[in-house]
Amino acid sequence: MNPMDPSGAPAPHSADNSVIAVDIGSTWTKAAQFSHQKGILELVRRVTVPTTVSHLPKGVHELLAELRRGSPTATECPVICSSSAKGGLSVVAVGIVPDLTLAMARQTALSAGARISRVFAYELTEEDVRAIDAIGPDIVLLTGGTDGGNREYVERNCRMLTRLAGRPHIVYAGNRTMAEFAANHLGGFSVVVTDNILPDLDTPNPEPARAAIRAIFIRSITHGKGLDELRSLTAEPVEPTPLVVYEFVRTLSTSVPGWSRFCLVDLGGATTDVYSAGTGTVADGQRIVQKGPPPPPVLRTVEGDLGMRVSAPAAVEAQRAFWGDEATIADMTSHAATVSRNPGHIAKSEAERTRDRNLAAACVSGALARHAGRIREVFTPQGAVWVLTGSDLRGVETVVGSGGFLASEDPATMEALIHLPERDEQNRAVLLPQNPRWYRDRENLLPLFANAARLFPHAACAATANHWKGDAA
Amino acid sequence: MEAHTIVLGVIGSDCHAVGNKILEAFFSDRGFRVINLGVMVSQDEFIDAAIETGAAAILVSSLYGHGEIDCAGFRDRCIERGVGDIILYVGGNLVIGKHDPAEVETLYRSMGYDRIFGPDADLDAVADLLACDCAAKAVPTGTSR
Ligand code: B12
Numbered sequence: 001m002n003p004m005d006p007s008g009a010p011a012p013h014s015a016d017n018s019v020i021a022v023d024i025g026s027t028w029t030k031a032a033q034f035s036h037q038k039g040i041l042e043l044v045r046r047v048t049v050p051t052t053v054s055h056l057p058k059g060v061h062e063l064l065a066e067l068r069r070g071s072p073t074a075t076e077c078p079v080i081c082s083s084s085a086k087g088g089l090s091v092v093a094v095g096i097v098p099d100l101t102l103a104m105a106r107q108t109a110l111s112a113g114a115r116i117s118r119v120f121a122y123e124l125t126e127e128d129v130r131a132i133d134a135i136g137p138d139i140v141l142l143t144g145g146t147d148g149g150n151r152e153y154v155e156r157n158c159r160m161l162t163r164l165a166g167r168p169h170i171v172y173a174g175n176r177t178m179a180e181f182a183a184n185h186l187g188g189f190s191v192v193v194t195d196n197i198l199p200d201l202d203t204p205n206p207e208p209a210r211a212a213i214r215a216i217f218i219r220s221i222t223h224g225k226g227l228d229e230l231r232s233l234t235a236e237p238v239e240p241t242p243l244v245v246y247e248f249v250r251t252l253s254t255s256v257p258g259w260s261r262f263c264l265v266d267l268g269g270a271t272t273d274v275y276s277a278g279t280g281t282v283a284d285g286q287r288i289v290q291k292g293p294p295p296p297p298v299l300r301t302v303e304g305d306l307g308m309r310v311s312a313p314a315a316v317e318a319q320r321a322f323w324g325d326e327a328t329i330a331d332m333t334s335h336a337a338t339v340s341r342n343p344g345h346i347a348k349s350e351a352e353r354t355r356d357r358n359l360a361a362a363c364v365s366g367a368l369a370r371h372a373g374r375i376r377e378v379f380t381p382q383g384a385v386w387v388l389t390g391s392d393l394r395g396v397e398t399v400v401g402s403g404g405f406l407a408s409e410d411p412a413t414m415e416a417l418i419h420l421p422e423r424d425e426q427n428r429a430v431l432l433p434q435n436p437r438w439y440r441d442r443e444n445l446l447p448l449f450a451n452a453a454r455l456f457p458h459a460a461c462a463a464t465a466n467h468w469k470g471d472a473a
Numbered sequence: 474m475e476a477h478t479i480v481l482g483v484i485g486s487d488c489h490a491v492g493n494k495i496l497e498a499f500f501s502d503r504g505f506r507v508i509n510l511g512v513m514v515s516q517d518e519f520i521d522a523a524i525e526t527g528a529a530a531i532l533v534s535s536l537y538g539h540g541e542i543d544c545a546g547f548r549d550r551c552i553e554r555g556v557g558d559i560i561l562y563v564g565g566n567l568v569i570g571k572h573d574p575a576e577v578e579t580l581y582r583s584m585g586y587d588r589i590f591g592p593d594a595d596l597d598a599v600a601d602l603l604a605c606d607c608a609a610k611a612v613p614t615g616t617s618r
Contacts, residue, residue, distance in 0.1 A: 097521040122555075148506065149478065149526040175527075201508060201522055289513050378513070380486040381537060387513065 018044070018077035020067060021451035022060055023241055024085045024227075027051055027343065029059035032448040033067050033074050034463070036456055041463040044074075046443065051085050057229045064233075078235035080451045082244040086225045089217055089240045090137040092168070093119045096144040096153045099292055101174065104197045105143040108173070108206040110300045112213040113243025114139070123153060124160040133165050138221050139213060140168050142182065145175030147199040154178045158185045169216045173197045173209035192216065204293045214243060236454055241447050242300065246275065248450035250298045252461045253277035259465055261396045263371070263433065265364050266446065267403040269309030269343050272367035275300050279391040288375075288386045295391040301371045306363040308356065308405050309343045312336035319362040322419075332358060360405050361417035368399075369421050374428040388431075396433035400468050402441035411438040439468040476506040477607040478528040482514035483565075485543030489536035492565065496532065496596075503600040516547050520554045529607040530560035533586075538569035541580065548585020560606050562599075564590035 017036040022029070029051045034041040047066050052059040060081065067074045091114035095102025098121045106119055117135045120128050132140065140161065144154045154174050161170065162185065170191045172182040179193045192215075194208040218237040222228045227238045245266070252259050261278035277298045305314035313336040316329065323329050335355040339345045347353040373390025401407070401414060415438040424430055445467060453460035479500060483493050490512050497509040508526050510518055519531050535543055544563055551557050563586045567577050574591060581589040587606065590599060 097525050100521055100525045144525075146526045148475075149528075150524055151527060153524075198525070201510075201525065289511070291518070378486050380488060381539075385486065385488060385513065 018073045019452050019455050020064065020074060020077055020079045021448040022063065022079060022081040023447035023451060024051055024056055024060065024081065024083040025241070025447075026085050026088075029056075029063060029085075030444075030448060031060070031063035031067060032445065032452075033071070033077070034448075034452050034460075035073070036459055039459055039462065040466070041449070041452055041456060041459045043443075043445070043463075045071075046445070046448070053086065056083065056085055056226050060230060060233075078455060079233050080236055080454050081230055081234050081238045082241040082447060082451050083222075083225070083227055083238055084241035088115045088242070089113055089139070089213070089221060090115050090117045090135070091139045091141055091213070092117050092132050092135060092137040093141045094124065094143065094157055095119070096122060096150055100201065101143045101145065101198050104204055104206065104293060105141050105173075107204075107296065107299070108197050108209050109139075109141050109213065110242070110302060111206060111246055111296065111298070112210040113217075113240030113246060114213065116302065124157045126160075126163075129160055129163050132168075136166055137168050138224075139216060140170045141209065141213070142170055142172050143174040143197050143209075145178065145196075146201060147176040147196050149175050149177075151175060151178055155181065158182050161186060162188065169220065171209055171212045171216070173212070190216075190220075198293065201293065204296065206296065214239070217243075239454075241450075242273065244450045244454065245273075245447060246298060246300055248453050248461075248464075249275045249277050251453055251457050252464060253298070255458055256461045256465045259398065259461075262398040262400065263368065263393065263396050263436070264400045264402060264446075265367060265406070267360055267363055267367075267401065267406050268307055270304070270307045270311050272303045272306040272363045273300065274303075274367050274371040276371060276391060276393060276396065279393050279396065287384075288388055291387055291389045295373065299371065299391050301367070303363075303367045303370060306366050308359060308363065308403075309339050309345060312340045312359060315359060315363050315366070319366050321421075322362040322365055323358070328358075331355065332362075335359065356405060357409065357413065357417055360409070361414060361419075364401065364406075364414070365418050365420055368393075368432060369424070369430050373431040374424060375431055376426075376428040390431070392431045393433050394431050396436055398439060399433055399436045400439045400441055402444065402446045404444060407441050407444040409440065411440045414438060414440075439470075441468060442470055476504055477530070477604070477611075478506040478508065478526050479530045479532055479603070479607075480508045480510065480519055480522045480526065480528045481532050481534070482510035482519055483512040483534045483536065484514055484516070484519075485535065485537075485539055486513060487535055487537045487539070487543070488512050489534075489565075492536060492592075493534055496534070499596050500532075500600065500603075503604075505600075505603070516543075516550050517554075519547075520551060520556060523556055523559055524554070528559065529610055530562060530603060532603075533561070533563045534565045535563065535567060536565040536592075538566060540565065540567045544581065544586070545584055551585075558610070560603075560610060561586045562588045562590065562603070564592075564594055564599075566592055 022031040032046040033044040091109040093105040095105045264275040266273040316336045449464045
């Protein structure tokens with residue numbers, strides 16, 4: 001349903017107050033025209049075609065033609081585009097200690113919009129090298145050691161990477177002392193050396209490595225996917241969809257009143273992505289002690305085993321405890337087996353729809369619980385002290401559900417089905433939102449709004465906040 | 474000459490923060506690169522930090538009387554984690570009540586600590602010993618081409 005009929009739109013329209021946002025997903029390519037009115041964007045029209053995998057620009061051209069048919073404003077206005085098609089941006093992350101450089105490497109790649117194909121801690125083995133070749137990632141993010149710190153693992157891992165048969169791009173963001181060694185040693189690859197993602201243990205520094213990954217995507221990876229052809233059409237380069245969404249979450253949280261602390265759960269067929277913003281920590285170093293590198297201002301996590309279709313069987317297996325009783329688990333297992341065979345499957349009966357709702361609730365609950373930090377009470381001789389790790393989501397006021405299923409489902413219905421765990425398997429308290437408002441991304445506009453925000457950040461953020469509030473208003 | 478990197482922290486559920494801050498300031502002044510993990514540090518956190526920072530030594534503090542439990546098995550854990558030859562010092566109020574210092578020393582040596590200090594240790598002397606131990610350990614590593 002269109003809130004505004006283009007023919008009845010108030011005149012005058014000029015080219016600079018409209019924008020067309022396009023997102024090329026793995027199955028659908030979506031586009032929307034927004035008009036810029038009094039500081040806020042309004043949806044003019046939204047169109048969709050199946051993604052044309054053999055030649056991605058084809059679907060985009062079709063959508064543009066469709067939007068432009070009979071609409072002069074759509075002909076002149078700027079176009080902006082993101083893509084997660086053809087496997088998105090595949091990154092293999094290498095670090096040393098799982099909780100330190102490897103955790104930073106993983107987080108950095110995710111914040112750059114990557115799909116983490118695999119991670120490796122400590123020393124790469126011959127078998128690991130073969131595994132990387134089998135994956136064929138776009139980029140290997142090589143990290144390890146604080147500045148002036150560990151050299152042995154970094155040296156060894158540089159040597160091992162030279163044995164790769166494939167030629168992924170390599171981003172080196174480890175110990176500064178080893179940067180020259182890495183650059184020289186990996187001369188047979190296209191290597192970018194950036195500042196260390198963890199120059200010392202308390203100071204995460206993801207931005208330079210993020211920028212390097214983004215630049216490689218724009219410069220080289222879009223070419224391989226046929227996306228560079230779109231560059232002459234678009235106002236800005238084509239970027240990975242999750243990067244655009246990540247930046248959008250950041251802008252929304254810093255620019256729209258009432259949205260400083262929120263979570264976004266993007267539930268798809270294969271994965272569940274969670275973004276959180278503004279989850280500050282309450283550590284005071286005395287009664288509450290924070291462990292590990294401080295959490296970033298916007299955190300993105302991706303769960304590859306929680307999803308509505310391809311990952312449905314894995315999700316049911318991982319979330320057995322969500323239902324508890326064997327009869328429901330058996331019922332959900334057979335539902336998962338059915339829907340996983342067809343990624344495009346749409347519930348045909350009310351009974352099937354109910355199972356889908358249960359599956360969605362389990363995925364949302366599981367993904368939020370893994371995203372959230374933990375707090376553990378330690379009884380010292382002097383009394384209780386709290387040890388905190390990760391992001392504290394307790395102050396989060398709003399959770400937004402997006403992705404095809406959640407966009408179409410009443411958030412109140414979902415809220416009633418979602419129960420969040422209070423403790424994890426190790427009996428640590430899970431730092432989840434306490435009593436959040438649940439919203440949904442009606443009509444699944446998220447990636448389109450996020451793209452529009454690259455040109456009109458404030459107008460797009462204001463529009464999104466209104467749109468999401470829609471059901472509650 | 475490159476500064477030696479050392480990791481500091483107070484082990485276990487111990488919250489005594491003052492001595493730890495003094496050690497940080499003191500060893501930094503004496504030219505060490507100090508990675509201070511603060512209070513309530515687990516064995517694995519010490520070892521994780523030592524690996525990433527390429528530390529030559531770990532200096533463990535225990536003040537609240539539970540050191541015997543918290544410090545046990547530290548060397549074995551270092552061996553398992555691939556940094557078995559790291560220098561390990563321990564100091565503070567290492568046992569509850571007054572014990573024969575020789576007994577305390579034997580106890581902590583058996584756990585694999587290289588040097589053991591009480592609360593009244595002469596820090597200047599400790600720094601000298603540490604510099605020697607680090608220099609002796611510093612075999613050329615890493616970047617040889
Ligand atoms: C202040 C204090 C507290 C404060 C701490 C505040 C804080 N956040 O720091 C509070 C009230 C919280 C507290 C609590 C407790 N405390 Co208290 N506390 C003290 C007190 C009075 C002073 C500690 C201090 O700051 N000293 C000054 C610093 C500079 O000295 P330091 O900590 O000893 O460190 C130096 C040396 O030990 C040495 N050193 C330390 N580590 C290392 C490591 C190496 C490698 C080397 C070379 C040297 C070295 O160098 C340091 C710098 O000079 C001492 C008594 C005392 N006079 O020492 C008791 C004392 C340490 N506490 C004690 C106890 C029992 C406790 C409690 C268990 C119970 C209680 N009484 O409340 C709890 C434990 C809480 C916990 N979870 O840790 C006992 C420990 C007994 C033992 N080990 O045999 C002491 C000795 C008091 C006593 N005589 O009974 N305490």
